Amino acid sequence: LADRISLATLNDATLDDFAAALDGIFEHAPWVAAAAFEARPFATVTALHDAMMQAVLIRAHAEQIAFIRLHPDLAGRAARAGTIAPASVAEQAGLGLDQLSDEEYLRFERLNTAYGERFGFPFVVCVRRLTRAAILDAFERRLGQEPESELKTALAEIGYITRLRLAEQIEGPGAPTVTGQLTTHVLDIHGGGPAADVLVELYEIGPAARSRLTEVVTNADGRTDEPLLFGAPLRMGTYELIFHVGAYFARRGLDLPPQPFLEHVPLRFGISEPEGHYHVPLVLTPWSYSTYRGS
């Protein structure tokens, strides 16, 4: 991040420098930066992004559609061939969308074709905000929308994409929150205190398979030292936490049956706001548990 440009520098830049600094944030659309240039100075990075988005949102539908058409297909031929914008390459690669099996590639191709025929522009989604399974879900759900709603959705996704790019390239006050966090807490209401040293696994749940993202161990306060996906973006999708509570209660020396009522407790939940805070605690005894979306 050493090469980030400061907001103050941008505010003082000439139009050429301003446009050059923001090149690539909105793909193939230098007019966006040019329009935003008029609104200087910006108090916050968020205000700069709002001004850039505004330049898009005031256009007529036909112009917006023409603008969206400049985006590449998701996981499409261009991505395979590597002939898309460098930022798009990195974003799609983060989910492995550049390395699909032939079967997956065909599924995306079918969806891309159906979507293009229905709406006249490619499917745009901010891939850093979703798991692979959630992208496919969104793809199918959005195929069923009315064209006008879908146009709004596509522009909102461009808003997410460009906000993330801007936050990476420009430093300054009022940077947007670009990722939320996932935390947990294990409270033992049998013993009357936090449950320490509980192994917790985190899985991402796909339609056919699950993949293990991380494992952590609770500290003396029953929490984890860092949020659960610290350092990686939180993505819209379905997750499962597995708490190894049988081993915990065994260490406490409770007299439980060899086949205890609770051994591995799964909590399966969806994340729909990747910028939000998801606190998913486990309040438990050897004979019960509860969870909730906390704050």
Added chain:
Amino acid sequence: LADRISLATLNDATLDDFAAALDGIFEHAPWVAAAAFEARPFATVTALHDAMMQAVLIRAHAEQIAFIRLHPDLAGRAARAGTIAPASVAEQAGLGLDQLSDEEYLRFERLNTAYGERFGFPFVVCVRRLTRAAILDAFERRLGQEPESELKTALAEIGYITRLRLAEQIEGPGAPTVTGQLTTHVLDIHGGGPAADVLVELYEIGPAARSRLTEVVTNADGRTDEPLLFGAPLRMGTYELIFHVGAYFARRGLDLPPQPFLEHVPLRFGISEPEGHYHVPLVLTPWSYSTYRGS
């Protein structure tokens, strides 16, 4: 069950008829029925079983071990060859122990060998009370026991086996409870009432795989019309209920995100008392749930 003999008939029978009627309850041990004969009449089927077990329990350890030795290996060569007692055949077949893969057969063979070397008698377990995975767990756990404890455990298992056989063959008052039940209840504390029409799946969880046992739909009271494994024995083991609550809340018309917090809620729990009542309710909102072992 038309051929069951009544306890009254047994109470009035000659020694020969009494012994004939109880032949096969305790394998290869006609002396058990002969000893119990002395204690007639029996007020209940349970009292008859107690008297028969007593005949075993008063014997010296060496005699008890000789008696246990007459039982076949579990999933062993004799079971494969079909040369074990008919009741044993049926019991082992109920879990598919007569149709193991070569790999599973070798695992059982290794365990049988280790067990026989350590204790001097075959591994006896009441297979109708356990899932296949629970049998392997129990096998490994019991291998680690002290010989005296293991002798007690083996005789207790013979108690379970013979109690089940007796309950099937003798009718009369005071029949022992031979199987418990599993029930659930879905309560929607967002709406303030029972959750009807919720699809609930039940799985048995093995070490490597899970198998789907049944699916039910909750009725207007949020319960199921029958217990969840009605008609089959409840077995010691690990289970998972999956509640399809996303579809339920969608039908209620709540304004939830496309990726709801709760879509499929898994409750994973162990059953250690196959004769007990396991009530495993789900108390839920779109943002929380709790469960407990109820009654």
Added chain:
Amino acid sequence: LADRISLATLNDATLDDFAAALDGIFEHAPWVAAAAFEARPFATVTALHDAMMQAVLIRAHAEQIAFIRLHPDLAGRAARAGTIAPASVAEQAGLGLDQLSDEEYLRFERLNTAYGERFGFPFVVCVRRLTRAAILDAFERRLGQEPESELKTALAEIGYITRLRLAEQIEGPGAPTVTGQLTTHVLDIHGGGPAADVLVELYEIGPAARSRLTEVVTNADGRTDEPLLFGAPLRMGTYELIFHVGAYFARRGLDLPPQPFLEHVPLRFGISEPEGHYHVPLVLTPWSYSTYRGS
């Protein structure tokens, strides 16, 4: 209840006998029974009541108001003087409305006057469905309604009053549910089973004071042998259950501090549907508890 008339008898009765049998159900309104007579025969007691109410509901507003005017003031001069219909006397006496303090009498008088001035008819409420505190709440709330809504509410209350009277005097199939029930259940999720021998007190909560209605002790299943107000009507109002859990955990021999976290657990709740089933369980450990409106 030996003198109840059967629905079958009513269905075969002459108009005179029919009207005589139903005299007093709708106060001072023999035309109600006469109108219902035309709709014979009735398959259920509820159908008979529906027909009688229909005779009222089809009238013009002016006639309905004239009909309501024939009802006595609640806790008014007539009730004090004993010059109201016998059924009204008993109903008002059930709440002690015939024995008010001077202060309470004045409060009712003020409300009666204000209500009469606003709506032109006396305040009618089915007193058997409410606690005294709930009646005062309802009185004040209804004073704020629009006249048309209040007319509907008053007729609905007459519906409740006459339904109860009918259920007492006529026997036959399809009798309406005239009272709900209140049940509880104490589940100890520390021990993993029902909590037996827990003392539970039930209070009615008024604005200034609380009155103790009953106390019960949980049985081996953690429930009470009878619903909590068995034999008395469930009334709309505010209630509190107090569970003596400190003594229960002490008997279990748990090592808890001299000042335990939970000693007496109060659950305070409102009943708004006196014909409903209110199941209010307590799921607890020494360090936690939860409750919900169950079913």
Added chain:
Amino acid sequence: LADRISLATLNDATLDDFAAALDGIFEHAPWVAAAAFEARPFATVTALHDAMMQAVLIRAHAEQIAFIRLHPDLAGRAARAGTIAPASVAEQAGLGLDQLSDEEYLRFERLNTAYGERFGFPFVVCVRRLTRAAILDAFERRLGQEPESELKTALAEIGYITRLRLAEQIEGPGAPTVTGQLTTHVLDIHGGGPAADVLVELYEIGPAARSRLTEVVTNADGRTDEPLLFGAPLRMGTYELIFHVGAYFARRGLDLPPQPFLEHVPLRFGISEPEGHYHVPLVLTPWSYSTYRGS
């Protein structure tokens, strides 16, 4: 607190200055400071206190009893007459023990007499750690102890008293925690987020009456800006939080009955560790709630 002496100053002081600085911490026992002087320097205030207590704990029982005898009776004649140590005066006055009714005074006098007869020394308790009701409970409970246990309890109480006094008079690293805190959190699992603007009252519960300590309103995170008894010591005793949830749900615009299931939710709990953190959350819907001792 401007006059507090620093631990560094104490560590460098002469015996006379050291003893003078600590005068009054242990009542009428200058030998305690003198003994501790030998153990200088102290890294922490807690280490200083430990050294002072050690000087007491190594004495023979008879000497310890003689030392305890120098303490005044609780709420006794001396306290009424004002002839006790200044620190004691302030501590007893904090609970109003200097202004008892005649009846309360007689009850304390009876307890003081019985205690003195049984143990040969006055009842000592760290009054800043208990509510008035909890002091009476502790008095009665300790009267039933064995003399040896009670001697230990009395010395432990002197430990609490002197630790508080020391923390007030000496500043430096490692000051002991002298008071815990009480916090709450209201989570609305119907709406899926924190419940803001909920009025919460806190009461102290005595055997006969309750007294209102404070009221707060939850902030946007469902918490309170300060702990609930911020600025005052947390005392062992029984408390009740009353959450005004009916008004909260009404503001959310939910369609609930005029007599809602939950209007004022009481959570009654005991505090046994005045130095601990008591987090007592309310997790609620209009139809349910739960609480637990959190962390």
